[in-house]
Amino acid sequence: MRVAVVGQGYVGLTAALGLAEQGHRVTGVESDPARLAALEDRRIPFDEPGMDGLLDRLLAGGGLRFAATLATAGPGPDAVVVAVGSPPTPTGRPDLRHVHAALAQVAALDPAPSLVMVKSTVPPGTSATWLAGARGAPLRDRYVYSPEFLNQGAALEDWRHPARLVAGLSGPGPLPLVRELYRGVEAPWVVTDPTSAEVIKYAGNAFLATKVSFAADLVTLCEGTGADIDAVLTGTGLDPRIGPAFLRAEAGYAGSCLPKDTRALAHWARLTGHHLPVVDAVATSHQTQLLRPVRILTEHLGAARLLAGETTVAVLGLRYQTWTDDLRDAPCQTLLPELAASGARLRVWEPSLTPERITALFPVAEVAPGPDRALAGAAAALVLTDWPELLGADWSALARLMRPPRLLVDTKNCLPPAALTATGLVYRSMGPRRPAAGTGPG
Template identity: 45%
Template sequence: MRVGVVGAGYVGLVAAAGLALGGHQTVIAEANPSRLARLRERRAPFLEPGLDEWLRRAGERLSVVSSVREMGPRDAIMIAVGTPSGVSGQGDLTQVRQAVEEVVRTAAPGTVIVMKSTVPPGTGRELVRQYVAPARRGLAYVSNPEFLREGKALHDWLHPDRIVVGAEEAWAAERVAELYRGIDAPVLRTDITSAEMIKYAANALLATKISFINEIANLCELVGAHIDDVATGVGMDPRLGPHFLQAGIGYGGSCFPKDTRALYFTAAVNGYAFELLRAVIEVNRRQRIRVVHRLNTLLGGLAERSVAVLGLAFKPGTDDTRESPGLEIARTLAGYGAKVQVYDPAAVLPDSGGPPGSPVVLSPGLVRVASLEDAVRSAQAVVVATEWPEFVEADWERLYRLMAAPRVVFDGRNCLDAARLAAMGFRYVGVGRRVAPATGDADVAPASLAEGTGGA
């Protein structure tokens, strides 16, 4: 099949490469000059393990152009552009509308427009009314939401849990289902608005599990329970499962924060108060603040204290810092007068010129450094915000010697060996964990229980 993809972000580029490897003649349109140049060299403009290899393997089945007009006749054109949050949390559909308008204007009769971007329920119906139907050229619109996880997107493309196809015309639904030939997954066919709602409902429910386990972690600290055991016991129930029950400092990234806010806004403008979702969003916001509060207490204030924040990518395996808990915590600490050194092995910050190579001042009191050792040197506290293997497997005995008293380790992902760090003398602070008190520096009064704050 002849397929076009508009947008070379995480979703669009993985989809284009996957479609080409699936045997479809695929062309991707990307207007950004720097991204376009990298794509023509068969290099992804962001970190996604294995994607460069997919781009090379796609060979002549995948071509790159700078605009929709250059695509030529296509059987299907997939739209995968950004839908960032607006001021009130609503999805900003500017790029989506521009893409649909251009596709409708240039597409050959009988083309199927496939919406891969995440848009609020009801959007597709409106786009059909405003753009597709008036064209009167036999165009069809299909909602085909994505369920790709950054860092594991290639696996998810090849092994999806389900393929959702929302369409009003049976022939259009059939054509979109054919795009996934060779992929063994159930296909759910529904209407356009239900397909849009499936995407939002799935992300909202996963975010709810994260915020729920964070609230349980907070309660564990108050009553003396151990969140690791609690989460394990809860996850053994097959009705609940173990996924997304890892307590920590909250969810981030390009999907959960944006999609939960957009769904809450959609409910509000339709006259419904989605109080459960409001609480999910608020719990996630509060988890990051609790880190700052806890450090303020443990360090006797934040002004002039030295703190290392490890992890700027919102999760390991990606360089994406959108809605990064670690970055928000670091900026908040610096705003309260702390001297903050941040380190991440891969994260790309728009205002820092890319991955670290030498120290970069991000703002007053906030410096990005080039190595883990540089980050923790002379630090009185460390916040592990992303569970990169480099941090989990680090030589913490050496890091102990590099740090200064009181040597607090705030394990924001519960990814470290709490008992081992406490035995080394660190003042270990987990998330709803109960550990032995630190036995190190004599000038620090040891705690009797785990010191934590909850978060995921």
């Protein structure tokens, strides 16, 4: 099939690469000139394992090309996939202007494509509203809402081997073309209506956010009882009805989906007069989780000492996960401004970003070229990313560079408590951990 994929962000580029790899002739449509130039120069504009080599191969083989507009994407496509962003407004409501603009371009095509697939995340009822309008009605029997379920760091693998394929249709007509578009991809199918498909997308991410928040509640429970958080999470996650995925002790959830979609679902409920108490509680709990490291620092250092500007806090890593450069809603976005407002002097080490980029993100922070420079003279350190440089560091040497009380707050629970305590550091994690817990050298 000739396929045009509108939007070459994380979802759209994954779709373009995946569909071209399956043998379709794909044109990726990207309106941003800088991003379009990068893709045509065979450069992936974000970090995602495996994409660079696949992009090179598909461009060289002619199965993939890029264009600035749908109108210049070449001969009329058999299918158009809309994968533009729907970023949140300050209230949490998704901004659907890019989605509406893309659908307007699709509706203007002559001849019309045989299949119109939307992958952008949209509130329940969005597809039905558009299809009832003057532009959407002619495409009603060609339309499918098919949400994406990609994990950052495993996008291509998730495209090739998804847990499920969801097709939201107004009627059975487009289904054979949907199956042809996904040819070679083996997964259980859920064929339903567009609104149900939209809810499935939100429900999945809201549940994952709930699971992360429940793990944070277990951190609180373990702090109150002295129980070992590692053992509790492992023992709970081994139950096959629960599973270990997303059951981890961290400073909240982050990334491009969970915070955005949870807020969007809560906003939809308020807007439509519905009450979703669990979703509301998850959003509230998340804000509390994010500030847990600040509470630990204040408890050990004292609010007065922080306010006096007498304390340097080393921030080791900014990424939420090592494999993604997406800092949207990452804990650093909340923690660093909060610490700066408390009076702490911040010194940041982040190996994946240039000093200029770090300064642009956090103007109040000093940039350090390595963990040792970040820790020199610091009274406390905040581990936000489990970089290999930290897992394999000589913490005995690093501890000697710090000033008392030599507090280390491990928000990833990635370092061995006993080994770090033996260096003279005051080690605090997300929940109590037994001395034998954790892996990696000290």
